Amino acid sequence: xxxxxxxxxxxxxxxxxxxxxxxxxxxxxxxxxxxxxxxxxxxxxxxxxxxxxxxxxxxxxxxxxxxxxxxxxxxxxxxxxxxxxxxxxxxxxxxxxxxxxxxxxxxxxxxxxxxxxxxxxxxxxxxxxxxxxxxxxxxxxxxxxxxxxxxxxxxxxxxxxxxxxxxxxxxxxxxxxxxxxxxxxxxxxxxxxxxxxxxxxxxxxxxxxxxxxxxxxxxxxxxxxxxxxxxxxxxxxxxxxxxxxxxxxxxxxxxxxxxxxxxxxxxxxxxxxxxxxxxxxxxxxxxxxxxxxxxxxxxxxxxxxxxxxxxxxxxxxxxxxxxxxxxxxxxxxxxxxxxxxxxxxxxxxxxxxxxxxxxxxxxxxxxxxxxxxxxxxxxxxxxxxxxxxxxxxxxxxxxxxxxxxxxxxxxxxxxxxxxxxxxxxxxxxxxxxxxxxxxxxxxxxxxxxxxxxxxxxxxxxxxxxxxxxxxxxxxxxxxxxxxxxxxxxxxxxxxxxxxxxxxxxxxxxxxxxxxxxxxxxxxxxxxxxxxxxxxxxxxxxxxxxxxxxx
Amino acid sequence: xxxxxxxxxxxxxxxxxxxxxxxxxxxxxxxxxxxxxxxxxxxxxxxxxxxxxxxxxxxxxxxxxxxxxxxxxxxxxxxxxxxxxxxxxxxxxxxxxxxxxxxxxxxxxxxxxxxxxxxxxxxxxxxxxxxxxxxxxxxxxxxxxxxxxxxxxxxxxxxxxxxxxxxxxxxxxxxxxxxxxxxxxxxxxxxxxxxxxxxxxxxxxxxxxxxxxxxxxxxxxxxxxxxxxxxxxxxxxxxxxxxxxxxxxxxxxxxxxxxxxxxxxxxxxxxxxxxxxxxxxxxxxxxxxxxxxxxxxxxxxxxxxxxxxxxxxxxxxxxxxxxxxx
Numbered sequence: 001x002x003x004x005x006x007x008x009x010x011x012x013x014x015x016x017x018x019x020x021x022x023x024x025x026x027x028x029x030x031x032x033x034x035x036x037x038x039x040x041x042x043x044x045x046x047x048x049x050x051x052x053x054x055x056x057x058x059x060x061x062x063x064x065x066x067x068x069x070x071x072x073x074x075x076x077x078x079x080x081x082x083x084x085x086x087x088x089x090x091x092x093x094x095x096x097x098x099x100x101x102x103x104x105x106x107x108x109x110x111x112x113x114x115x116x117x118x119x120x121x122x123x124x125x126x127x128x129x130x131x132x133x134x135x136x137x138x139x140x141x142x143x144x145x146x147x148x149x150x151x152x153x154x155x156x157x158x159x160x161x162x163x164x165x166x167x168x169x170x171x172x173x174x175x176x177x178x179x180x181x182x183x184x185x186x187x188x189x190x191x192x193x194x195x196x197x198x199x200x201x202x203x204x205x206x207x208x209x210x211x212x213x214x215x216x217x218x219x220x221x222x223x224x225x226x227x228x229x230x231x232x233x234x235x236x237x238x239x240x241x242x243x244x245x246x247x248x249x250x251x252x253x254x255x256x257x258x259x260x261x262x263x264x265x266x267x268x269x270x271x272x273x274x275x276x277x278x279x280x281x282x283x284x285x286x287x288x289x290x291x292x293x294x295x296x297x298x299x300x301x302x303x304x305x306x307x308x309x310x311x312x313x314x315x316x317x318x319x320x321x322x323x324x325x326x327x328x329x330x331x332x333x334x335x336x337x338x339x340x341x342x343x344x345x346x347x348x349x350x351x352x353x354x355x356x357x358x359x360x361x362x363x364x365x366x367x368x369x370x371x372x373x374x375x376x377x378x379x380x381x382x383x384x385x386x387x388x389x390x391x392x393x394x395x396x397x398x399x400x401x402x403x404x405x406x407x408x409x410x411x412x413x414x415x416x417x418x419x420x421x422x423x424x425x426x427x428x429x430x431x432x433x434x435x436x437x438x439x440x441x442x443x444x445x446x447x448x449x450x451x452x453x454x455x456x457x458x459x460x461x462x463x464x465x466x467x468x469x470x471x472x473x474x475x476x477x478x479x480x481x482x483x484x485x486x487x488x489x490x491x492x493x494x495x496x497x498x499x500x501x502x503x504x505x506x507x508x509x510x511x512x513x514x515x516x517x518x519x520x521x522x523x524x525x526x527x528x529x530x531x532x533x534x535x536x537x538x539x540x541x542x543x544x545x546x547x548x549x550x
Numbered sequence: 551x552x553x554x555x556x557x558x559x560x561x562x563x564x565x566x567x568x569x570x571x572x573x574x575x576x577x578x579x580x581x582x583x584x585x586x587x588x589x590x591x592x593x594x595x596x597x598x599x600x601x602x603x604x605x606x607x608x609x610x611x612x613x614x615x616x617x618x619x620x621x622x623x624x625x626x627x628x629x630x631x632x633x634x635x636x637x638x639x640x641x642x643x644x645x646x647x648x649x650x651x652x653x654x655x656x657x658x659x660x661x662x663x664x665x666x667x668x669x670x671x672x673x674x675x676x677x678x679x680x681x682x683x684x685x686x687x688x689x690x691x692x693x694x695x696x697x698x699x700x701x702x703x704x705x706x707x708x709x710x711x712x713x714x715x716x717x718x719x720x721x722x723x724x725x726x727x728x729x730x731x732x733x734x735x736x737x738x739x740x741x742x743x744x745x746x747x748x749x750x751x752x753x754x755x756x757x758x759x760x761x762x763x764x765x766x767x768x769x770x771x772x773x774x775x776x777x778x779x780x781x782x783x784x785x786x787x788x789x790x791x792x793x794x795x796x797x798x799x800x801x802x803x804x805x806x807x808x809x810x811x812x813x814x815x816x817x818x819x820x821x822x823x824x825x826x827x828x829x830x831x832x833x834x835x836x837x838x839x840x841x842x843x844x845x846x847x848x849x850x851x852x853x854x855x856x857x858x859x860x861x862x863x864x865x866x867x868x869x870x871x872x873x874x875x876x
Contacts (some may be wrong), residue, residue, distance in 0.1 A: 343775065375781040388772040392794045401790075402780035451780060 003174045003192040004030040004091075006052070009066035009368050011045070011052045011230075023049050023230045025066065030174060035207040037221035037238070039214055039253075041470040045230035047096075050178050060425035071173055077153040087116050091462060092167030094196075098159035102151040108135070108162050109147025115169045131217045132166040139195055156329075157188035161195065168199055174198075178210045185328035185497060186308040193220055199266060212470065214257040215500070218242055226250050235517070256475035258500035265524040266322070266507050277441030284360055286352075287319040288340070288378075288459050289493035293349035295335055309335040311515040312349075317459075317508070319354065322485065322492040324502040324523070326538070336512070337463045337495045341380045342371060353377060353459065354467040376406060378451035383464035384442035389436035395422065395447050396432040402455040421450040425480060442473035446480065453484065461493045478505055499542050503527055511535050590833020594678075619870050622863035629860050632679035642670035644677035644830045655845050664849040665838065674830035681774055681831040682812050682857075685746035685824075689811035692750025694804050698797070704758070705765030705796075706788055722755040731814065735823045742815075742831065745824040749814040753807050760803050761810065764796035802871040809864030817859055832857050 011023040023045040030036045031255040040046040041453055042365055051057050053068050055078070067076045069088050077085065087093070095101040103111055112134060113127045121127045128147075134237070138161040151159055160180060167175055177183035177196060181189035197220065211217055217224050218238055225235040226249065234247040245251045261533045291311040294305040305358065310332045319322040325333040338344045340351055342363060352360035353374075366374055379402075382388035389398055403409060425446040436444055445465065452460055466474040482505065484490060496502050502509060503523060510520040511534065519532040630641060642660075647668035654664045662671035704715040722730075734748035768774060769792060777787045814833070818824040819833025827834060832853055839849025 076598065341779065343779070372781050375779055380776070380779050381687075382772045382776060384772065388776050389794065390773040390777070390791050401777065401782070405781035405783070405786060448776075451776070455780065 002026070002029040002031050003034075003071055004208065005069040005072075006049075006053065007067045007069075009049060009052060009065040009068065011048050011057065012062055012064050014060035014062075019062075021064065021230065023052065026227070026230070026232055028225055029236075030206045030208050032173075033200065033206055033222065035197075035209060035221045036223045036225060037209045037211055037217035038218045038227060039211060040224050040227035041212060041253075041472060043229070044227040046210050046212075046227050047178055048230075049227070050176050050208065052320065053176065053208075054087050054093065055080060056087075056093070074323050084118075088167075088172065089119055090168045090174065090433050092170070092172040092175045094160075094163055094167045094175060094180045096176040097183055098156055098163055101163055102159055104151055107148050107150055108154070112147075112162060112166050112169060115166055120172055130164075130169070134169055137168070137199075138162070138165045139191075140165075146292040155188075156184050156214075157228070160184060160188075160192050164192070164195060164199075166250050168203070168205070172205065173202060174206045174208065176208050176210070179212065180209075181216065182212070186499065186541045186543075187328065187537055189216075189543070190212060193543075196220075200445055212264050213543060214242075214253060214471070219543050238433070252472060256472045258471070258474070258478075258498070261484065264503070265503070265522075265527070282329055284354060284397045285318050286316045286360065287354045288493065289352045290314055290336070290340060291350040291352065291361060293336065293351070294347045295339055295344060296333075296347055309515055310339065310346075313510075313512070313515070313517050314349075315517065315520060317491055317493060319458075319491055320485065320489045322494050322505055324494045324496060324506035324509045325512055326496060326499060326509055327540075328497060330514070331512040332515035333495050333497075333512050334463055335492065335515075336385075337380065337461050340493060341378055341461050342366065342374060343380070356404045375402070375457075376455050378459045378461065379455070379457040380463060381445075381448050381452050381465045382463045384468055385448055386468075389435050389444055391435060393435070394432065395434055395436065395439070398436065398447060399432075399450045399454055402451065404453060411542055417454065418450075421454055422447075424453070424484070425450045440473075441469055442477065445455040445469060445473075445477055449477075449480065449484075453488070453490075456491075458487075459491045459493065461495070463495045464497070465494075467496065467498060474501070481505065499527075499538060511538065558567065589767035599740050611763040614872075618866055622866035625859055626867065629679055629683060629703050632676045633683045634680075635680065636673075636676045639676045640673040642656035642673035644669065644674045645828055653842065655846070656848050656852070662852045663846065665846075665849055666842065671835070671849065671852060673855055674835055675832065677833050678830035678835060678853075681742050681825055682815055682828060682833075685742050685749070685831075686808050687809035688743060688746035689749035689753065689815065690804050690807050692747055693753030693757050693811075694800070696750075696784070697754040698761045698800055700754070701758040701761030701763075702765050702788075702793065702796075705762040705846075706769065706792060707783075712762075719755045719758045723767055724807075727752045727814075728817070731818060732821075732823060735818065740823060740826065742825040742829070746811070746816045747813055748818070752814070753811070756807075757800065757803060761796065761800050764799050765792055768795045798871070802868050805864055805868035805871055809868070812857060813861055814863070 006028045009028075010021060012019045012021040026045070026049050028036065028038070037240050038046045038049065048057065049059070052061070052063050055063075057063070063076070067074055069075065070086060075086055078086075080197055102108075109128070109131050112131045116127045116130055121130070131147055132143040134145050140146045140158060140161055140317070146158075146162075147156070151162075154162065159379060163223045164180075175196070180196070184192060196207060196209075197203055209217065209221055221238050223236065224238050224241045226233050226241070226247065228249045234245065234250045242254065243252065245254055249303065291314050293310050294308070295310040296308050299305065312338055313332070315323060315325070323337055327333045335344065339346045342351070346364050349364065350362045351364045353363050355361050363374055366509065376377050393401075396415060396418045399421050400414040403414045403417060408414070419429060419432060422429065427443060427446050427450075431439065431447070436447065438445065449465075466477050469477060478501065481492065485492060485523060492505075494502065494506055506523050508520070508522050509526045510517045511526065511532065512518070513534050519526065519535045520545065526535060527539065530539060636644075647664065647670075649668045651660070651664050652666055652668040654660055654668075656663045660670050660672065662675060665671055665674070700715050700719065704712040730752050731745075731748040734751055735744055738744040738747065774787060774791050777791050782790070815824060816831075816833030816836065819831045820837040821833075822837070824833055825831040827838070835853040836850050836857075839846070839853070842849050
């Protein structure tokens, strides 16, 4: 008998233009002890489906049809009050964002204990004992201490463990994990997924894993259900879906998933024509180099030592290639990007940028007008395309802004250049007159790239520029970046936590940890023969890798 | 609902950009990417995001503003018309009364009744609008200009200038408003304009506080940093990005202050610090009527109600401006 059985689920939302159906008849079933992955891009209705199962749709959402049965009992028409007896007891929910899913003003122990209290454990001592047991069960060290701590004292991975403890507190038969690891670093992600796996094996709990990451689904699920625009396009055993997808959408998704792609490594292109070897050797091959960069941040509170975010970081990037800085959150990679683009002032070290003659010149000390001039040569693309474009300007204004700032060309010439750039990043011409608010995430990131290219920089720093995007959109943006590099001879400094993306786009890699570069080399060397333990750990944690090897 | 829309778009997009590479782009366009998928499922429309919407387009699509907002706009419009063309609304003279008709209760001939020397109260309210509204306008202008200047300067430059300006604002906030207004009027002399300036000075602090916080919020955004990153000078970024994005809330506060300025000017008029009699200023009207509260209730109640309704309308409009920013 299946633990969860969903038949023809339809969900709609109230919008200004009337009711809009977002889930069109989804059938899913999860067997005893089975892990089923619900895979799709944002907007595919996968989170909505998961929330609809236990009646937790956001305001304006409504289940229009279909049936939901948990353990053979139809709960479709149940009131919120009755559903409360199902939530927690029968179905445990692991929410998406551990940062916002815990109450910041109450200790962890109280929050985990709350579910026990709500479901009838009256005795405080019993509750406390069970909370400690649960915290221990999800792998938190020193449960007694953790129970007294507040969410802000815990790391993201620890918070997610606390949420898992809450979800399994009443030994539910089904765990609904809604993107449980999307906000976490790759190594933490692996440990959390391992934990869910262990719990499933030992307690016999079934898991419905909602994820956008095909790699995660491939590693962890026995069956995969692929959703696209509120419809199931394909479902079946994981191995079958991965090896022989039948639906074109699934095929596209697989081709775009960087973790599952197995194309070769990028190597710098050889010189186009033979030149005098001595002259070629005498020329400086690097577009940008960092030497011994240090950045410290003052920590509030007297007598505390300053926090060293970047500690003696050095790297060199050959002209026309992509260098990746890889690391988990807190490794100092974004700080390094901001030092290189001179939004921050380094405390020590040199940043050398190749000038028009090819000679490297230090830019670490530039100020005032010289610093402003530097922006013509180095540009930054931000992670979040929703915050990096001024919502009050039109796309044409945004793209032409750098030209405007450097008084380049007439108004008409600038407008023509903006149109040319928009065309270059493969956007239709009519977006020029639109506001960024009317564009999707992928389109916005294209606009941000067009803006960065407007002033013809030599070096573009991409700070997690594809991390906020869906895999198919991500793949298109990466293709765009590659073709731009090829045509314009751009040098990229690519900041990312996603090793699979890095493998695909970069020529050389520096792996960062706690502000230091632990290993550097060509992408091929780093990925095939890592020497540092940390690099090996990172590589092992990339989801979908086992499938690639097999 | 969304399916016909999508079908309508499909062939159009493919017709324009036929090759395979751009087909991917078309799909990329069609899928929005939002950090929180539930929010996207709930809010974001399917397919291409909506075009920028003007009020007229919204109206054509069947959007109707709430009736309270329509009523509030109508009230303010009538008050403005009273101030501009008062003779269209009443045939009585606001200053010359008919002594025989003194203290008449409201009737068809005298809508708001008459006062102690037989002047039509409705005419006095209508002719008084110009004093109260222009006073409020002056007050808001003073507060808005000075306050926003201080706030934007403090928020955008930062450092010690921020500290000094904001401590000055704190001092301003620590003095009771009425006391400050009376002190300023005593310094400047009596009169409608001086009363208005006094009211304006008192509101400088709140304008400064709000505009500073908005500027600080906008300054921290990525797009402002990106503007510096594309070579913008301080002044260019301030004018092009920071101000347009931070002033909406300030405009909302200005509408709110307009209401409270009418109230404050009426208060000063009531206390005798505003326009001298026989000016038909609203506060003064209420003050003059208070000797007759027991026998002629309409002399205080009806002008008071007019002030109340106008202030409430200004607040309602302010609220809708504020909602538009979020």
